Amino acid sequence: MDKTTLRQRILRDRARLDEETLRQSAATVRELLLDQPWVQMAGLVACYWSFGTEPSTHGLVFALWKHGATVILPVIRPDHDLDWAVYDGPESLAPGPMGIMEPVDARRGADTIRTAGLIVVPALAVDRSTGVRLGRGRGHYDRALARVGPNVPTVALLHDGELIDGVPAEPHDRRVRLAATPSGITQLVHM
Structure with missing residues (x-):
């Protein structure tokens, strides 16, 4: 299956998820992550503010911030x-040009991700074997992940059923080391 077809299928499947499933999934993934020592020890965490039917990060970002991490x-x-x-609390966000909430704090530069501990x-989707x-499809995160060292935990948040075999890959595609779903955390690349 090519990338475009796979994207369409996953987005169609996500559109069928109800609000309760999305809420419960987000809470489960948040708690799974917060229980991990490599999450608890990360002083600087690079994350994202989810939108639509993405696995929600709102509670995770808030919890990390409340527990003393710089997010x-x-x-x-x-x-x-x-x-x-x-991120400095919910009031520190405003809609960006694509409608996604962004921090209003001073920009730190593209290379700031190099210093993140998580x-x-x-x-x-993530390929379970690679x-x-x-x-x-815009390459934002491939460019960002290209700056990250080999020993930094990189984790993709997914809904159940999105950790699959056969994700098409191109030379610029970056790998993640872990995938977190409501069913658990899967190590993909040796840490």
């Missing part, structure tokens, strides 16, 4: 790369 969220630059800014990324993630 940086992406700000999409005109060149489609990601800049980063600090990186949480969106994905439509860790290749399927994004929405």
